[in-house]
Amino acid sequence: MQSSSELFPVALVSAELRGDLSEDVYRLKPGNSPDSSVELAVTRLGLAGQAHGGVPVILLHGSFSNRRFWYSPRGIGLGPFLARAGFDVWIAEMRGHGLSPRNRAYKRNRVADYARYDLPAIAAFVREQSGQAPHWIGHSLGGTTLVAALGGAYLDGEHAASAAIFGTQISRIYWPLKVPPVEWGSRLLLKGFQHISGSRFKRGPEDEPIGLALESLRWHGLFGRFGDRERDWWAGLADVRVPLLAVSAAGDMQDPAWACRKLYEQFIGAPRQFLLLGKEGGYSSDFGHVEMLVSKEAQAEVWPLVEHWLRELSLPAEKLQD
Template sequence: MVLSSHGNACVIRQSYFSNVQEEVFLLNIDCPDPSVQLAITRLATKSPETTQLGPPVVLLHGSFCNRSFWLSKNGHGLAMFLAQQGYEVWLPEMRGHGFSPKNQTYEQNTMSAYVRFDLPQIAHFIYQQNPQSAHWLGHSLGGISLSALLAEQRVPAHYFLTLTLLGTQVSYFNPCLRIPFMWRILKKYYLSRWLHNAENKEHEPKALLIEFLRWFSIAGGFKTKDLHWWKALKTVTIPLLSIAAAQDQGDPPHACFKLFKQFSSTKKIFITLGKEQGYLIDYNHTDMLIGRSAKKEVWPLLALWMAENETKSA
């Protein structure tokens, strides 16, 4: 049901969590597949004490996830925490995830399409609704997508106030993928494992997974036919915070740090979440954001990072 229209988007859901209003927009994407529509949730406080919202904060989920990674059905999570801090929080959901319907050519979806069509139009829509530079945070594949977006320079620089990468890397995977005959065998193995894993909350398109695996093959690299994303990251200069988890087996700290070093950001901070670094636990890939300790240690850390950069940019 359409509740209201906003140009090429419409509101399909409205609700309240205490003093925070939730609106879900369905955005029509201009791309070769006219059936592509993306859901974008907006959270903002509605109280007499809130006279002006802070800069927008955009949280982009990783693979096999949707907005529930940031916001539970009961209204808990990092998204709600940041909304309560006075930020306007935006939660895009990629094609076929969460409230975003599957497009007609879903299995052919790739990150290249996300970077070329979806993310620029998401960024433009958010800026239309709130014309302030935004904090962008991406977890895992969400962080990879944002890195590629910045490498492509497909959005105006003032759309980004800061970038935060969480458990994000593009260089570490099974080394056997670099052996030509093993590439064919392992590609089938990983595709079968990922596409049919009942534990995954969301299904990922086959073309996206093949594209991901190709980055780690002998002829791979973080790139497309048109642009070498890895090399282009040297042109990115916005403030960058990269956070890795000490017990992350899939995206280990050393690989996250390698991606972190590739940026030429004017301000760069790298953090590993582990006991050795003074944190309560050795975090893993997901509990770095949704675990009990994350609420005490990681969420305030993110809020502090954003607040410090707002002060310096004002």
């Protein structure tokens, strides 16, 4: 692999013009995890005909998703919106998603791997290319992965200028999993599968490795915790100093607002703000889990707030919530 980086092998696999946007797709091979076959696709968006020089922002998709959550083939999405606003936009795709090929140990992929190995590699490459610490935005599982990387101290202020998490929580309780035989039985059943099909279960265009489901069972079991064998990520969040924006949606049934707020409150040492998207807060609707970022209403009401946060590390005064 011909390298575009001095850090590790990186290939520029395509460079295209998409209307008023430039789209460069890189494939990173960090070689920093036990599975040396891991390759990660990262799409860089900018304005056509202009050199990259804006503030870097990394976008992380959620489960069963890929870069198209942020950037549609028609050039619509939060990614293009931020690129047109002058930001240096990078859209990462997790192992086996979108343009990232499936690694040899795909079945065993976990948030722990993404947080410990993949996000630091992506951060290092973006910092190398841009010369600045990037801002991070994660939706759902992307936010969970970002939180794990911060709580595990795999990302710090050198590689994270701020973090914005949308529809992200890990506190929702699944009571049956607190019964050990149920957890054990679920674990035994899931181990027979390679992945969970997003299309079959109508969750999204991508599959998810069974390792993620097994990891979630451990988190939510009777004596589970948000972390891996080495580190307690939940406890580590109290030491994070990176500015945080946590956004929840009043109509989100998957990751309810109370659980998102509980995660937000664990960042006791960070400059932080919480935003609830709902009619009571003056928004046009009670946004849903996806609609908070992908909808015409989000385009008009949410995307400008994200731009404001990235520029000021604060929401507009009239949007501040206790």
